[in-house]
Amino acid sequence: MYTGMLHTHTLMVMLFLLIYLIKTILLFFSSTDKLAGFSKKIKVPEMIISTLFLATGIYLAYNTGNVGSWLYVKILVVLASIPLAVVAFKKGNKVLALISLVLLIYAYGISETKSPTFKMASMVSDYEGVASEQVGEKIFSEQCSHCHGMDGRGVLSGAKDLTASELSLDDKITIINNGKNAMIPYSKILSADQIEAVGNYVHAMAE
Ligand code: HEC
Structure with a gap:
């Protein structure tokens, strides 16, 4: 069960980041029509992906041993970046879009560097x-x-x-x-x- 959740979560995070990346690229280098078209097409899959991403994340946060306060930092960063991104893409605000993308990548980065393998290897x-x-x-x-x-x-x-x-x-x-x-x-x-x-x-x- 736990492993299934972990794999689902990782996959959803990847898809989630990919969609954000595409949207940000469209926002910066393409017309607002293209961004709107893409956002419309991706709407339903994106909703499914973000629901699964959050649900598996909550499950993992509850069932993972005490790994350290970085987990709370990560959760806060993710929760802060989502509304930012929603506003950014709706209003076509490039600065906000960039901030939220950077926040999401940062959150992804802390999970990687603070993962047990990384932390333990440095303790040996x-x-x-x-x-x-x-x-x-x-x-x-x-x-x-x-x-x-x-x-x-x-x-x-x-x-x-x-x-x-x-x-x-x-x-x-x-x-x-x-x-x-x-x-x-x-x-x-x-x-x-x-x-x-x-x-x-x-x-x-x-x-
Ligand atoms: C990230 C959590 C985690 C850490 C850290 C961890 N384990 Fe485990 N361990 C597991 C899980 C999950 C299983 C069950 C694997 C399975 O059979 O599905 C397990 C199974 C085992 C088993 C087999 C038990 C059995 O009867 O099947 C042994 C022995 C074991 N761990 C020893 C250790 C030792 C020693 C360490 C530290 C060097 C360690 N584990 C660190 C999660 C962990």
């Missing part, structure tokens, strides 16, 4: 000074607990309760390496030793 070197027996626990609390919960029982973003997992240690390590559905692959983020450490840590939770 932090484990260097940590005593080896604590590495698993530290990695878990920093990289895994916002979906799995500090106790491993969390089920945010469609995560599995790790204390109830019946997978073997090897299978768990495979999932940690390759990721699964909403869980990102860690093979490029953590070293093999770190993956083994956190694998052992979560395996011990299920015993």
